[in-house]
Amino acid sequence: xxxxxxxxxxxxxxxxxxxxxxxxxxxxxxxxxxxxxxxxxxxxxxxxxxxxxxxxxxxxxxxxxxxxxxxxxxxxxxxxxxxxxxxxxxxxxxxxxxxxxxxxxxxxxxxxxxxxxxxxxxxxxxxxxxxxxxxxxxxxxxxxxxxxxxxxxxxxxxxxxxxxxxxxxxxxxxxxxxxxxxxxxxxxxxxxxxxxxxxxxxxxxxxxxxxxxxxxxxxxxxxxxxxxxxxxxxxxxxxxxxxxxxxxxxxxxxxxxxxxxxxxxxxxxxxxxxxxxxxxxxxxxxxxxxxxxxxxxxxxxxxxxxxxxxxxxxxxxxxxxxxxxxxxxxxxxxxxxxxxxxxxxxxxxxxxxxxxxxxxxxxxxxxxxxxxxxxxxxxxxxxxxxxxxxxxxxxxxxxxxxxxxxxxxxxxxxxxxxxxxxxxxxxxxxxxxxxxxxxxxxxxxxxxxxxxxxxxxxxxxxxxxxxxxxxxxxxxxxxxxxxxxxxxxxxxxxxxxxxxxxxxxxxxxxxxxxxxxxxxxxxxxxxxx
Amino acid sequence: xxxxxxxxxxxxxxxxxxxxxxxxxxxxxxxxxxxxxxxxxxxxxxxxxxxxxxxxxxxxxxxxxxxxxxxxxxxxxxxxxxxxxxxxxxxxxxxxxxxxxxxxxxxxxxxxxxxxxxxxxxxxxxxxxxxxxxxxxxxxxxxxxxxxxxxxxxxxxxxxxxxxxxxxxxxxxxxxxxxxxxxxxxxxxxxxxxxxxxxxxxxxxxxxxxxxxxxxxxxxxxxxxxxxxxxxxxxxxxxxxxxxxxxxxxxxxxxxxxxxxxxxxxxxxxxxxxxxxxxxxxxxxxxxxxxxxxxxxxxxxxxxxxxxxxxxx
Numbered sequence: 015x016x017x018x019x020x021x022x023x024x025x026x027x028x029x030x031x032x033x034x035x036x037x038x039x040x041x042x043x044x045x046x047x048x049x050x051x052x053x054x055x056x057x058x059x060x061x062x063x064x065x066x067x068x069x070x071x072x073x074x075x076x077x078x079x080x081x082x083x084x085x086x087x088x089x090x091x092x093x094x095x096x097x098x099x100x101x102x103x104x105x106x107x108x109x110x111x112x113x114x115x116x117x118x119x120x121x122x123x124x125x126x127x128x129x130x131x132x133x134x135x136x137x138x139x140x141x142x143x144x145x146x147x148x149x150x151x152x153x154x155x156x157x158x159x160x161x162x163x164x165x166x167x168x169x170x171x172x173x174x175x176x177x178x179x180x181x182x183x184x185x186x187x188x189x190x191x192x193x194x195x196x197x198x199x200x201x202x203x204x205x206x207x208x209x210x211x212x213x214x215x216x217x218x219x220x221x222x223x224x225x226x227x228x229x230x231x232x233x234x235x236x237x238x239x240x241x242x243x244x245x246x247x248x249x250x251x252x253x254x255x256x257x258x259x260x261x262x263x264x265x266x267x268x269x270x271x272x273x274x275x276x277x278x279x280x281x282x283x284x285x286x287x288x289x290x291x292x293x294x295x296x297x298x299x300x301x302x303x304x305x306x307x308x309x310x311x312x313x314x315x316x317x318x319x320x321x322x323x324x325x326x327x328x329x330x331x332x333x334x335x336x337x338x339x340x341x342x343x344x345x346x347x348x349x350x351x352x353x354x355x356x357x358x359x360x361x362x363x364x365x366x367x368x369x370x371x372x373x374x375x376x377x378x379x380x381x382x383x384x385x386x387x388x389x390x391x392x393x394x395x396x397x398x399x400x401x402x403x404x405x406x407x408x409x410x411x412x413x414x415x416x417x418x419x420x421x422x423x424x425x426x427x428x429x430x431x432x433x434x435x436x437x438x439x440x441x442x443x444x445x446x447x448x449x450x451x452x453x454x455x456x457x458x459x460x461x462x463x464x465x466x467x468x469x470x471x472x473x474x475x476x477x478x479x480x481x482x483x484x485x486x487x488x489x490x491x492x493x494x495x496x497x498x499x500x501x502x503x504x505x506x507x508x509x510x511x512x513x514x515x516x517x518x519x520x521x522x523x524x525x526x527x528x529x530x531x532x533x534x535x536x537x538x539x540x541x542x543x
Numbered sequence: 544x545x546x547x548x549x550x551x552x553x554x555x556x557x558x559x560x561x562x563x564x565x566x567x568x569x570x571x572x573x574x575x576x577x578x579x580x581x582x583x584x585x586x587x588x589x590x591x592x593x594x595x596x597x598x599x600x601x602x603x604x605x606x607x608x609x610x611x612x613x614x615x616x617x618x619x620x621x622x623x624x625x626x627x628x629x630x631x632x633x634x635x636x637x638x639x640x641x642x643x644x645x646x647x648x649x650x651x652x653x654x655x656x657x658x659x660x661x662x663x664x665x666x667x668x669x670x671x672x673x674x675x676x677x678x679x680x681x682x683x684x685x686x687x688x689x690x691x692x693x694x695x696x697x698x699x700x701x702x703x704x705x706x707x708x709x710x711x712x713x714x715x716x717x718x719x720x721x722x723x724x725x726x727x728x729x730x731x732x733x734x735x736x737x738x739x740x741x742x743x744x745x746x747x748x749x750x751x752x753x754x755x756x757x758x759x760x761x762x763x764x765x766x767x768x769x770x771x772x773x774x775x776x777x778x779x780x781x782x783x784x785x786x787x788x789x790x791x792x793x794x795x796x797x798x799x800x801x802x803x804x805x806x807x808x809x810x811x812x813x814x815x816x817x818x819x820x821x822x823x824x825x826x827x828x829x830x831x832x833x834x835x836x837x838x839x840x841x842x843x844x845x846x847x848x849x850x851x852x853x854x855x856x
Contacts, residue, residue, distance in 0.1 A: 056625045062590070062594070063582055193596060193597035213636060214625070214626035214628055216807040250805075251805075253805070253815075254688075256692060257803055257804065260695050260696075260700060260707045261709075263700060264699060419575070421575030421818065422574040422575045424579040425574040468588075
């Protein structure tokens with residue numbers, strides 16, 4: 015009897031121990047998100063490059079002083095701020111518990127050095143630096159920015175979500191000249207970079223930063239608490255989209271940042287996956303004309319080009335006819351932007367070949383070929399060239415479409431030489447909407463002649479208005495100026511908006527909690543087993 | 544023999560030097576540069592110039608060439624202009640997957656193609672011959688990536704026997720290593736099986752018409768002995784040549800296979816480097832490929848002597 019009870023007790027204890035140990039094991043099992051991102055990570059300096067994969071990397075490893083919430087409003091992230099009564103001095107105070115991955119505390123010196131480096135590279139940062147009279151470290155946790163006039167640029171710039179975001183690096187790294195990429199991967203962000211596992215162009219591994227102290231507010235956009243709910247995130251590169259989809263269907267990956275639209279039917283409707291479109295991560299197509307070379311040095315011929323082009327055909331070629339993942343949009347700064355405008359929508363949205371022909375005749379266009387650079391190696395750009403070329407031909411332009419890889423387009427577009435000597439007339443590209451929606455930082459609207467982006471438009475009124483917008487802190491006034499810039503950009507054909515399209519992210523159904531933000535971020539994301 | 548090998552090795556030096564100079568010049572004369580790729584799509588001209596200066600890309604072309612060749616002579620392959628990592632480390636990281644895939648492909652191709660070719664020759668004009676030849680046309684004609692997708696669909700997606708993609712080194716366990724190599728190996732071997740089988744068949748048929756084969760048969764030697772000892776042995780020289788050629792062709796073939804199966808090998812490294820204009824990486828990998836070509840050709844020449852005793856060096 016005793017033996018029976020003893021054996022029974024022993025059995026129960028053993029079973030209980032087994033259960034507990036299994037539960038313990040389950041609790042300790044490592045959760046890893048394996049993600050295929052839109053591009054491979056090959057470098058680790060998040061400041062000198064505008065490549066979006068480096069922005070995404072920056073959000074993993076580094077932190078920002080301010081961040082925008084889901085409504086686009088600047089919120090405290092690493093720092094809170096106060097503004098002096100005269101609106102000229104901003105005082106930023108770092109919150110408690112901020113530490114770099116090597117254990118060193120984050121100080122105001124680090125923040126100031128990082129902002130100095132960033133503002134040499136980023137357009138918005140350059141404007142902020144030009145308007146600022148001084149940036150001073152007050153103590154370990156406090157620094158100030160002083161402007162001669164009241165301005166809202168400090169909050170706009172420090173909460174800039176995309177392009178080159180103002181990430182905070184350790185002072186030693188931040189003092190690296192901008193002509194020299196940094197190789198350190200020490201940040202203070204919610205993930206630590208696993209250098210040992212890093213294979214440039216192949217995979218990058220991010221480990222949960224156990225020492226990270228998130229804000230107490232709930233995550234909202236890029237603002238709020240960055241609570242990491244997985245142990246590890248692995249970014250793997252898959253050069254072939256079909257392989258990535260097959261790997262997704264086989265459960266080998268959890269997250270595919272940008273599935274090609276034509277492969278969507280393979281996963282849509284499958285209960286094992288969710289597909290989501292993040293409008294803030296969408297892109298705007300744009301056409302750029304070279305103002306320095308004939309025929310587009312002639313405003314009337316530029317107008318003919320604007321009339322010749324229409325958006326729907328290009329969007330159809332990119333994401334498929336009737337797709338919900340694209341929309342026409344006449345607004346230079348994007349249709350979700352506070353500066354959205356429908357100025358000249360009738361001219362911009364649809365092609366008007368007959369009116370364009372009339373404009374060409376009036377301008378005395380002699381039929382000289384227009385050299386259109388067509389990038390063939392990027393999914394979103396490859397369909398653009400043939401559509402633009404055909405629309406221009408329909409309007410009476412003679413078009414010489416030269417197909418090349420993107421690196422060759424970027425090299426050639428820097429040339430101000432005549433076409434016969436290696437120059438160009440037209441190219442097209444895309445920019446993400448968070449970059450487009452910022453009149454100060456968006457390079458597509460800068461019109462300072464030789465100092466502006468490729469194409470070199472020279473419209474002093476635009477530059478004057480951009481300066482005014484940067485120096486005002488009144489949102490209504492900012493909106494009014496932004497819409498005025500939109501009008502001038504279209505009237506001078508500084509750039510021609512060609513519609514918006516949205517990438518689709520595919521996730522395993524076990525992944526939840528992705529934030530609706532300007533960049534794909536992995537905090538707040540959970541993976542259930 | 545030793546003199547021959549030494550002469551061939553020494554003669555490879557000017558070949559490699561020429562390859563180095565040509566690759567260097569072609570890269571520098573083609574549009575685009577790594578500064579553009581690092582700085583991203585929205586970089587300003589000033590940013591690009593600063594980066595070019597820091598990378599030494601603004602120096603005179605000849606100066607850049609001499610610096611690079613001098614460094615190589617000292618065994619320094621430089622650092623990747625894009626990632627900042629030593630090129631030697633990048634190449635070594637990627638060499639393992641390509642080597643593994645190449646070896647398994649050659650073994651599979653030779654193991655399947657030679658028997659198929661011999662059987663087709665033996666059964667010349669019969670259905671089995673026609674089947675092998677038809678298969679070889681298919682193997683040649685269907686692009687490797689199509690074969691890869693079909694194999695993934697059947698064996699990875701439907702049957703779940705193998706993973707869809709990826710590579711694990713042997714250190715991760717033989718099962719992990721082998722399971723990820725099966726589909727890429729089968730995919731990549733298709734055209735080589737087709738090529739080698741056709742050559743084997745043609746040469747064995749030619750040899751089978753020789754007088755010594757008739758003599759062997761007249762002496763009462765069994766057909767198996769005739770085929771294996773006399774026909775195949777005497778057809779070996781062109782077969783060895785085509786196997787050597789296949790190995791060199793493999794280097795080009797791995798680019799597509801590595802992409803389809805997401806294997807981080809040298810093929811993908813060079814493709815990525817070309818798209819990113821990562822000069823130092825491209826130059827080193829092309830030099831490595833050239834060296835491999837030279838030594839495979841040398842090995843084939845030496846093997847001739849093994850199969851044909853009349854050939855002496």
